[in-house]
């Protein structure tokens with residue numbers, strides 16, 4: 045079967061790849077571009093472990109085809125830190141122990157970054173509903189919610 | 204190491220850890236692997252590749268019970284890119300006991316025993332080709348009658364899963380699907396019930412739930428024709444994986460090196476193997492690396508959920524709240540193999556209470572479902588659901604306060620446990636007192652809300668443990684442990700090592716060693732990691748400290764026992780006190796090559812002093828009588844941690860257990876159709892709690908030191924899931940005004956109960 049040639053941007057870098065028409069964006073990121081930060085927890089759009097942004101919009105990369113990345117801008121967890129300097133959310137997640145196993149963490153970080161870009165001052169309820177598509181089985185979400193709320197407060201103060 | 208250094212001590216003697224002021228233990232520093240895990244750098248099971256790697260896919264039975272008549276692999280093999288197909292013929296023969304059970308579960312032989320049972324597997328040059336090829340494997344089945352419900356599986360005439368699977372514990376006359384039997388107790392329950400002012404007996408059921416770890420099982424296997432292999436996989440215990448895979452492949456254990464990846468949750472579900480031997484067999488057949496990753500629906504259909512249960516519990520109580528007798532029958536369905544924790548369910552059921560007359564019976568029952576696996580305190584949450592519901596009902600009917608009644612009957616130090624031995628120092632009373640004093644317990648409820656309380660118990664385990672601690676020339680330390688870090692255990696280990704060595708926490712690097720680099724370590728289960736690996740870390744550090752002191756003694760020309768270790772320095776003591784300046788660790792290690800060689804501390808043992816742990820939970824629930832939907836509006840966990848090494852991660856264990864319990868109580872269940880197929884094998888239909896379902900989860904850490912650990916640690920991972928099912932059921936029953944007997948308390952079940960009550 046012939047493959048599709050795709051030119052796209054991932055975390056600011058120009059990228060080219062060949063993929064099968066059936067491959068998802070998540071497959072491409074992980075298997076072809078070696079960006080394994082996004083995880084496959086379900087492959088059906090139910091867990092959010094594969095969260096990335098596509099032209100700034102939060103998506104489940106397991107529900108996007110690799111071929112659809114043509115000409116778009118993709119951002120993954122690997123692009124969140126600025127070199128050595130962690131994004132405030134990343135820093136706060138460590139500080140608050142907002143992760144136990146850490147498999148959900150990349151998706152939750154990408155999702156909350158997208159939230160704070162839209163809404164710098166979310167209520168607890170807004171954070172909880174925004175993250176309702178990102179499953180975490182370890183933490184019970186308590187420390188995640190606190191980390192997000194506190195990061196939002198810090199970022200508001202800093203801006 | 205003298206045995207009595209880690210054996211539990213009796214009596215009230217002051218414990219080593221008690222009253223000790225720690226410098227680092229008890230603080231909550233950032234975890235050592237934090238940056239890896241927030242940047243996507245951490246490598247989990249499915250995150251690795253190898254040159255020339257193939258991808259595998261498994262062919263699974265669509266039938267709950269079927270004879271396998273023929274497997275035709277020719278069409279699959281003919282597909283371009285397919286490199287090998289394996290079936291049962293590619294695995295070891297002549298296995299017996301549990302190894303045979305595991306092999307039979309990993310790859311069916313003559314009979315498919317449940318929907319999703321593996322029957323063949325394919326390796327190909329891409330994951331897509333492997334999946335296509337799996338569909339081309341033609342399996343001819345003769346469908347057999349099936350059974351998936353525990354009570355139905357025990358009934359006369361039920362299809363027999365496997366003749367002769369029962370062991371000697373099973374009394375004659377029971378259905379062949381009953382494969383293990385447990386009975387224990389003491390006193391005279393009938394006399395006890397006669398003494399009671401009120402006796403309540405009720406029937407309870409719980410459905411199977413899944414551990415629901417977000418990372419599906421994944422592995423990368425490499426095995427050559429010489430029988431030597433390498434395996435990378437997400438597991439709670441890689442030595443166990445090594446042992447099982449070696450047996451199933453028919454090779455020596457040491458021929459196989461197993462490395463544990465970062466693990467994306469386990470909760471007991473990654474204590475055994477499902478896909479690893481299959482990947483190894485395919486790799487052996489092709490002489491190429493093979494990667495095998497389960498899909499979510501494979502995880503649901505073919506890994507180990509909990510047992511489902513059918514239980515009867517009877518409790519007698521006097522008007523003053525004294526419990527006179529407790530009796531329980533616990534029937535557990537554990538899938539198509541023996542092993543459902545009927546014994547542990549029975550033993551945990553009444554453990555929180557000091558009662559003279561007890562009888563507990565457990566049945567381990569096979570059915571056409573996947574082989575159950577451990578899920579956080581296996582058996583205990585279900586047992587507590589039944590027992591604590593009956594106690595709650597007795598309190599309601601006798602007009603007694605639920606915490607006072609539990610305090611009145613609580614097990615204490617010296618109480619003979621319901622399962623036999625005498626309790627050493629335990630903290631149940633302390634958790635009840637703390638719950639009673641918590642503002643949550645006296646906060647007013649709104650209309651439509653109910654409050655529930657429950658206690659919970661878990662044994663905790665020790666197990667084989669081996670740790671090695673190597674000092675670097677600059678005085679920093681490299682700690683090798685053999686227990687995968689599931690929830691931040693590297694941080695606890697580093698804290699304990701730093702505490703003993705007197706060096707900064709940041710100077711300890713903790714590595715999870717592979718099977719070729721350290722002695723055997725039992726699986727990370729039984730809440731054993733902080734207890735056993737922690738104890739071993741402390742002892743390994745003390746071993747290194749002894750060696751450090753020896754080097755200082757030699758340098759100073761004084762006896763070794765005249766040197767003590769303080770704040771990271773060797774210090775002359777006794778008659779030599781003050782004769783020499785303290786010698787910092789970095790000065791000793793800088794010259795260790797010339798003073799006797801590298802300094803490494805070790806500890807290898809099977810610690811047996813894992814202190815049991817108790818918890819008390821308080822829950823407020825609100826039930827919508829129109830829709831039957833329940834909202835958990837407030838939740839407080841009070842649990843004895845013995846000594847919290849890293850309190851924030853202890854809180855995390857408390858909160859995680861409570862959240863999983865909320866899912867189990869309200870939503871989660873395996874739903875089988877008439878055809879014996881699992882109907883909800885995706886997260887959309889098997890709904891675990893999401894962020895908007897839950898409130899903040901308040902925690903209180905009680906610290907009653909465990910005499911079996913140098914700092915008093917008790918494992919905390921499992922006890923946290925024991926009380927929630929009952930506590931929530933009690934809250935929901937109070938809110939709805941009708942007792943709920945079956946989990947999950949999903950909206951249809953609550954509406955049905957309300958309807959029944961109105962009708963009756």
Ligand code: FES
Pocket residue numbers: 083084085086087088089090091092093094095104105106107
């Ligand atoms: S893997 Fe994409 S939502 Fe679960």
Ligand code: FES
Pocket residue numbers: 142143144145146147148149179180181182183417467468
């Ligand atoms: S930390 Fe394990 S799933 Fe979220």
